[in-house]
Amino acid sequence: MAMVAVIGAGAAGMLTAARLLDAAGGRALRIVLIDPGRGRGPAYSTDDGRHLLNVPAAGMSALPDAPDDFVDWLRERVDPEIKPSSFVARGRYGDYLADHLADCERRSSAVLERRYGRVVAVDHTGRREVTVRLDTGEVLVASAAVLATGTAPGVAWAPAGLVASERFVGDPWAPGALDALPESDVLLVGTGLTMVDVVLSLDRPSRSVHAVSRHGVVPAVHRSEKTPPVAAELTGDLQALRTGVLRHVVKTARRTGDWRAAIDGLRPITAQLWKSLSDDDKAEFLRTDARTWDVHRHRMAPITAERLAAVRESGRLCLHRGEVVTAEDTGDAVRVLLSDGTAMTVGAVVNCTGPVGDPSADPLLATLLAGGLARTGPAGLGLDTADDGRVLGATGRRAPLWTLGALRRGALWESTAMPEIRCQAAEVARAVVDCIYRPAARRLPPDHETAGGPAYVVLVGGG
Ligand SMILES: Cc1cc2nc3c(=O)[nH]c(=O)nc-3n(C[C@H](O)[C@H](O)[C@H](O)COP(=O)(O)OP(=O)(O)OC[C@H]3O[C@@H](n4cnc5c(N)ncnc54)[C@H](O)[C@@H]3O)c2cc1C
Structure with missing residues (x-):
């Protein structure tokens, strides 16, 4: 056979x-x-x-x-x-x-x-x-x-001592990874869609969840009723595409009242636009534009956004903008210093930075x-x-x-x-x-x- x-x-x-x-x-x-x-x-x-x-x-x-x-x-x-x-x-x-x-x-x-x-x-x-x-x-x-x-998921950002710690969760999607966390406060590194899910899983009245990323921005939200995608014709190098996409978004938002329709309308041509970029432009896009693209392109469900907002309003979720500078396992906790100067002691650190x-x-x-x-x-x-x-x-x-x-x-x-x-x-x-x-x-x-x-x-x- x-x-x-x-x-x-x-x-x-x-x-x-x-x-x-x-x-x-x-x-x-x-x-x-x-x-x-x-x-x-x-x-x-x-x-x-x-x-x-x-x-x-x-x-x-x-x-x-x-x-x-x-x-x-x-x-x-x-x-x-x-x-x-x-x-x-x-x-x-x-x-x-x-x-x-x-x-x-x-x-x-x-x-x-x-x-x-x-x-x-x-x-x-x-x-x-x-x-x-x-x-x-x-x-x-x-x-x-x-x-x-x-x-x-990649953990290259994490200090070696933290990676070796039992209080570090490198892959929150591994079976049972979040089950054995202490009931104390936690730090999530990354503020994208994985962070959102992990917050909803870990939220407890007795626990504060901190989340940090370089931009400190959470994903945008879908509309309950989707506006049909609006197509665009775009060409050129990265600079030309930046201008073209911005113009397309502004025009679409004016016409339909929903910027999402403009981003969704780019989906059929995204691969072709990416392929047409030079190696330098691709690298530049990853450095400076990718996060903004991801935030608007990979959105969360409206009900998920409502749940996240409720946790934030309760004061149990605190978002930080910065990076982990040091993270030391002290035996019964992890002492962390962020680049914005925030020092905190948490029971665990969870990697939510997504795949490498x-x-x-x-x-x-x-x-x-x-x-x-x-x-x-x-x-x-x-x-x-x-x-x-x-x-x-x-x-x-x-x-x-x-x-x-x-x-x-x-x-x-x-x-x-x-x-x-x-x-x-x-x-x-x-x-x-x-x-x-x-x-x-x-x-x-x-x-x-x-x-x-x-x-x-x-x-x-x-x-
Ligand atoms: C939390 C989360 C939510 C998401 N939600 C959505 C969504 O709502 N809608 C959407 O369109 N996309 C969503 N995505 C995107 C998602 O990545 C894809 O939809 C899809 O799950 C990717 O599937 P995959 O099979 O490529 O990779 P994976 O789901 O990562 O599966 C890869 C599999 O390969 C196995 N594997 C790895 N290495 C080996 C090896 N050496 N030998 C044998 N097996 C191996 C792994 O065990 C795993 O089971 C989400 C992603 C995540 C992480």
């Missing part, structure tokens, strides 16, 4: 597996989905009902060409009154993805297998073959692999980079990829290895939310199946392609 192996089971891995099941088209394909956990990834594994999607239900369908799929599922399984504009619990979305994958599995001629383990290496062992090694000792030989591993872009911070990606199977993406973010998500190696050589989601940020900039990931999953599945079943006469030259072997795709990540 032709065998496709797949690596990783967050939303991106699950959707890639689903699209591969669809793409099998009557062929007997084998797909292996690998993840150390039960899958769904950190975003959609939470069972805290206060953790809501930050995109309305209408924007979260697993299928780009069936936009009502998630809303229909919610109406059938959860609440017939759900509106397309509703912001539902993220755990529900995890259930939806699992159901979607199971449906695809039932309909498909392909077989889906799961492995519970972490992939530690992917080697390019033949012209059309990769070897995928798991920390369980298992070795899979596949015709292709898809890296759907997302990106883990540097791929060498991940052990598996570091081995791919070291072996020349992958190269760092533009602006030092993620991995460099072709348009269909195929990973580009050090010399431009292409192994049968694809990726999607956050690892394509350097190539596309906006590549972390479901509306982008669902399209990428479909593209990757098409490209993988095409590569496996492509007649030999149409194969690329040996140095651009892997050879031989059974048709076998490995997806790294679980589900």
Whole structure:
């Protein structure tokens, strides 16, 4: 049987597996989905009902060409009154993805297998073959692999002593990470969407939560009823785009009363604009504009904003603008000094700075980079990829290895939310199946392609 192996089971891995099941088209394909956990990834594994999607239900369908799929599922399984504009619990979305994958599995001629383990290496062992090694000792030989591993939170900002402390939570989305925190005050580092969720989870009448970031700005808020996106035609270098975007936002806000419609209208052209920037402009954007972009582009649900405002008004949440200068574990607490001069003693420090872009911070990606199977993406973010998500190696050589989601940020900039990931999953599945079943006469030259072997795709990540 032709065998496709797949690596990783967050939303991106699950959707890639689903699209591969669809793409099998009557062929007997084998797909292996690998993840150390039960899958769904950190975003959609939470069972805290206060953790809501930050995109309305209408924007979260697993299928780009069936936009009502998630809303229909919610109406059938959860609440017939759900509106397309509703912001539902993220755990529900995890259930939806699992159901979607199971449906695809039932309909498909392909077989889906799961492995519970972490992939530690992917080697390019033949012209059309990769070897995928798991920390369980298992070795899979596949015709292709898809890296759907997302990106883990980075802790480079944290003093070494703090990282070593038991009072430091490096990944708030790790299972049970927030369960054992002391009841005393806490400091959250980062003030984006992760901070918002962590505040809602940790808020207690007896506890003050401090949150610090360089800008001290929290995400903007969605409107309850979405204004249709307003498109724009923009070109030019970073300076020209800054001017163009500002003009577009002002004009749209005047016409519709909602600046969000202008930002949402840029979504279809964001990747093209990013690609057109020079390396210097990309680096400059990351230094000076990215935070402002993220605050307006990645917004929180109105109900989440109301809950956060209530905690702030109660005086239990204090926002600081600055950086952590020192953080010392004194045995029964952590003594912290911020760059704005604030000194505080807290029971724990939680990292809410979000994922890092540097791929060498991940052990598996570091081995791919070291072996020349992958190269760092533009602006030092993620991995460099072709348009269909195929990973580009050090010399431009292409192994049968694809990726999607956050690892394509350097190539596309906006590549972390479901509306982008669902399209990428479909593209990757098409490209993988095409590569496996492509007649030999149409194969690329040996140095651009892997050879031989059974048709076998490995997806790294679980589900
Ligand atoms: C808290 C939070 C809330 C979010 N809310 C929204 C939202 O409302 N709407 C939206 O569109 N987007 C949202 N996002 C963006 C989110 O990143 C994507 O929607 C999506 O969850 C990303 O999925 P992923 O599979 O690419 O990555 P992840 O969810 O990070 O999953 C990666 C998986 O790969 C596995 N893995 C990693 N390394 C290995 C390895 N070496 N071997 C095997 N497996 C491995 C991990 O265990 C994990 O299960 C949110 C993100 C976060 C963090």
